[in-house]
Amino acid sequence: MTTKECKSHGGSSRKIVRRILWSIIGFLFIVLLTILLIWAILQPSKPRFILEDATVFAFNVSGNPPNILTSNFQITISSRNPNDKIGIYYDRLDVYASYRNQQITFRTSIPPTYQGHKEVNIWSPFVYGTDVPVAPYNALGLGEDQERGAMFLMIRADGRVRWKVGTFISGKYHLYVRCPAFIDFADRSAGVIVGDNAVKYTILTSCSVSV
Structure with a gap:
């Protein structure tokens, strides 16, 4: 394998890792946003x-x-x-x-x-x-x-x-x-x-x- 091929392979791996991380962050953001929206709509009152x-x-x-x-x-x-x-x-x-x-x-x-x-x-x-x-x-x-x-x-x-x-x-x-x-x-x-x-x-x- 040439040096050029190794660099290309390493770059692809980093892109995949970044995509996974951003996917996880996006998923968590959607979950938190959903909870906040539900909370705001329901407007809980104190006992x-x-x-x-x-x-x-x-x-x-x-x-x-x-x-x-x-x-x-x-x-x-x-x-x-x-x-x-x-x-x-x-x-x-x-x-x-x-x-x-x-x-x-x-x-x-x-x-x-x-x-x-x-x-x-x-x-x-x-x-x-x-x-x-x-x-x-x-x-x-x-x-x-x-x-x-x-x-x-x-x-x-x-x-x-x-x-x-x-x-x-x-x-x-x-x-x-x-x-x-x-x-x-x-x-x-x-x-x-x-x-x-x-x-x-x-x-x-x-x-x-x-x-």
Whole structure:
């Protein structure tokens, strides 16, 4: 074989490799473009959360000044998938309560679940904290709330979700849910007594959701 023939053969091989690479790139581009177009047409909406009620089993403030908090709640929170063509995987969802931006309970994990089109899920987790020290800058407000017998809390849910469109499943997205809850402990008649010391309060508050 002459030198000229070797060069010609090598050039042909490089052309074939380049064609294969461009074919693969073109195929991947078409697939990604198709997914983006489907995503844009369907326009997935965020799930909608509602804090329905809270049953208070314990809420005790101690210390001088009052800066130690023990609490035990059972909340009912519902989530609705507003999409008619997109499902939602809740891979992780942790629920807890905060007071003036300070976490006052442990995180309670809700089992992973799948939410179908237009489907509603309802969860009733317990959230509690024992002898939680309240930050000094919140102690004054906590004392005032104790005297008034009412408190504004924020029920939070943090987690990871994925979207399902047909057979396509997206990557994981961070989900943030914030549900305001005003509870009047002084007025037991504002709720329903469900045990020796437990009172169930109807709240029905829409939650802010960001993904």
